[in-house]
Amino acid sequence: MASATFIKKLREEATCSICLELMTEPVSINCGHSYCHQCMVAFTGNRSSDTSSPGIFRCPQCRKPFQSGSLRPNKQLRGMIETFKEMNENMCTEHGDQLHLFCEDDGQLLCWCCERSPQHKGHVTASVQDAWPGYWVKLLKAISKLKSTKAEYLQLKLDTTRKIRSWEKKIKREEERIHSEFTNLHTFLHQEEEFYMHRLEKEKEQKLSRLQDNIAYMDNKIEELNNGILELDKKCQCSARNLLQGIKDTLSRVSAINLEIPEDVSLELHTVCNVSEIHLSVRKILKRHQVNVSPDPDTSNQKLLIRLNEEKTTIYPRNLVESQTSKRWNDIICMLGHERFTSGRHYFEVEMGAGAEGAVGVCLENVPRDIDIARKPQSGFWAIRQRKSKGCSALTSPPTFIPLRNQPEVIGIFLDCDAGIISFYNATLGSHIYTFPKASFSHALRPYFEAYPYFSLLWTS
Structure with a gap:
């Protein structure tokens, strides 16, 4: 069983001395040192080569010269890093043991040493294999809820879109009626026509703005639900340990998402042009x-x-x-x-x-x-x-x-x-x-x- 010291040493070997992270697509140079491919591309691109030997650079660690074209993919190191990542995910960083247990109280993966520590004393624990099926079912239910909420938002968006079309048609009919009324009443009602058309246009824009705000609100909610669904779908496809990692927080966030229907916008028309009000004139x-x-x-x-x-x-x-x-x-x-x-x-x-x-x-x-x-x-x-x-x-x-x-x-x-x-x-x-x-x-x-x-x-x- 790997010790914490061994894991630490292995991590140091797999760490790029330029970005100080685990190497990504490691490449080696003539001196034998390895770095991330992108780190070396940036290193050679941002630094000037030796003036006496164009195209020659010096290793960031041992200062030995190398050519930018001599970068070689280090497949062996890459495979080791992948193995290390996989092993590290299943290892306790504190004790270096396998994470065989899941703490129901804290929602954390534990090793045998962690379970016996004062921090988890008296907590309900279960093996990973016993714990993950129940949480997998909970994730599926959470996905179902999100999809159902998304469907309701889509329907609300469709209804609001129809409302917008209905409102625009209603406004158009009212504009035509008002325009016809004032046209036939000739010049002595011209100012009144302008007044009512302005009010109607203002009311139209105000309610359309509110309806469009509702559409934007629902788009944001739908995007949020899509992200949540993708996140949960991805988690469902993970290994048992990865699925349980942070499961409590994930389910807590999901359970907090509920359908929030935006304020309804009435299509009641408040700008009514009643020509009879000015019939005396x-x-x-x-x-x-x-x-x-x-x-x-x-x-x-x-x-x-x-x-x-x-x-x-x-x-x-x-x-x-x-x-x-x-x-x-x-x-x-x-x-x-x-x-x-x-x-x-x-x-x-x-x-x-x-x-x-x-x-x-x-x-x-x-x-x-x-x-x-x-x-x-x-x-x-x-x-x-x-x-x-x-x-x-x-x-x-x-x-x-x-x-x-x-x-x-x-x-x-x-x-x-x-x-x-x-x-x-x-x-x-x-x-x-x-x-x-x-x-x-x-x-x-x-x-x-x-x-x-x-x-x-x-x-x-």
């Missing part, structure tokens, strides 16, 4: 161009009944046959207003009764009235229609559905004859409903109303 500007409108009974379809009072005109569908004139509509249950618009800006409002169905807008004065013509811009009509079963739609070709949360009680119609713009607003909320594409008008425009049987509409004058 919108209506104030629109009402600068408000005109009074009144129905023209001479253009009314024979199935419409008109009742006049001081505040508003009520128009009802009815089953009554009246005399037919060239001004009346024959096949469409509708009528026109008295007013003719040829230039400038004009705004008027139509109040819809509860549950009313109908269409309101403007049309060219010269559209045919003796046939059931399609109501669309190409035929000279710019109107929106409201039906209980189908909701609100713009009379384009084909009709354009307009998603509205609530049925407008008062519809405002804004007409800019010179710019060719016709827009519709929810006059109660001050919110934009629809704007037709720009057009040019060949004839005068007149207010247009179309009703359906058994429902009423109130035309504010």
